[in-house]
Amino acid sequence: MVSSGLRKVTVTRYIAPLREGGSLPAMADADDGFTYVVKFRGAGHGVKALIAELLGGEVARRLGLKVPEIVYVELDEAFGRTEGDEEIQDLLKGSQGLNLGLHFLSGAINFDPVAVEVSPVLASRIVWLDAFITNIDRTFRNTNMLWWHKELWLIDHGAAFYFHHSWGNWEKQALSPFPYIKDHVLLGQASELERADRECREVLTDGVLREMVALIPDVWLQWEQTEDSPEQLREVYFRFLQRRRDHSGIFLNEAKHARDAVI
Structure with a gap:
């Protein structure tokens, strides 16, 4: 089950990892034409970090605080096969299915x-x-x-x-x-x-x-x-x-x- 409360997008292009994050999130384009910071289920603390990101962001939004739009992100089975970095390739393989994304705030x-x-x-x-x-x-x-x-915008509640x-x-x-x-x-x-x-x-x-x-x-x-x-x-x-x-x-x-x- 996926609640209808959030939009769902599919990754179309992996842009680059954000290596300052310990769980190796990444910038990626999606099929809606927007760029997202994607948090992967195959990283670090896995789905529990995604749950924390989701709940933390939603609580903040309900309290009237600024949070980038949160979306469900689908990662296709074939995605990442051409990635040259083995660490990233393993991450993408382990993250097939439903992940989490936050709208990328360009220029922030x-x-x-x-x-x-x-x-x-x-x-x-x-x-x-x-x-x-x-x-x-x-x-x-x-x-x-x-x-x-x-x-002021709040990010990273994982x-x-x-x-x-x-x-x-x-x-x-x-x-x-x-x-x-x-x-x-x-x-x-x-x-x-x-x-x-x-x-x-x-x-x-x-x-x-x-x-x-x-x-x-x-x-x-x-x-x-x-x-x-x-x-x-x-x-x-x-x-x-x-x-x-x-x-x-x-x-x-x-x-x-x-x-x-x-x-």
Whole structure:
């Protein structure tokens, strides 16, 4: 099953790998005439990184934050046979089928926290987002934000939801205070965390959370390490998000204490 909530495209041309990413994403053209940054199921953490990218991006979008359009990307069986780089060829062979893509923002530049000032409301909402989805990857070393058309865009959520790599005891992990928030690049500007918490909780209703987890395709939920069905795995993702939202005070207080320590 693939939900109708996202568009589906097929890769027509592999352009180049983006080697700054550990999972070796790539730029590629698709049959709709647009260029995408493709995240491959055969890389690194496999489909779980794609699920994190999908859910993280969708939560951000629902919260009114700028995220490149996310699409399902089909990779044909014959694609990549002429690729000269053996590492890339192996990656493409291992990624046949359904992958994930983000619309390529041509001309975008990496966000520079020194050069660009972010409003307290926006900074607070982004900090809240990353604490909510347990995203460890929005630091000064790797901001994972782009400046495009005078607006801030969020990218790369594949390291979020790290609970699903162990999968055990997810109920306890849903109540994590997320201590890594102390390293967040926007924490110093996030002076409206209480407001962000109130507004974000109002947006992320149970209905919205269910719509988002319904976007996870069945083919990404067929894990060797569990006998749970795709429906059962989606239910765990929903309950993790629900539990985290309902107990947001835990990670909100952690973020506030961490901010007090850096300002």
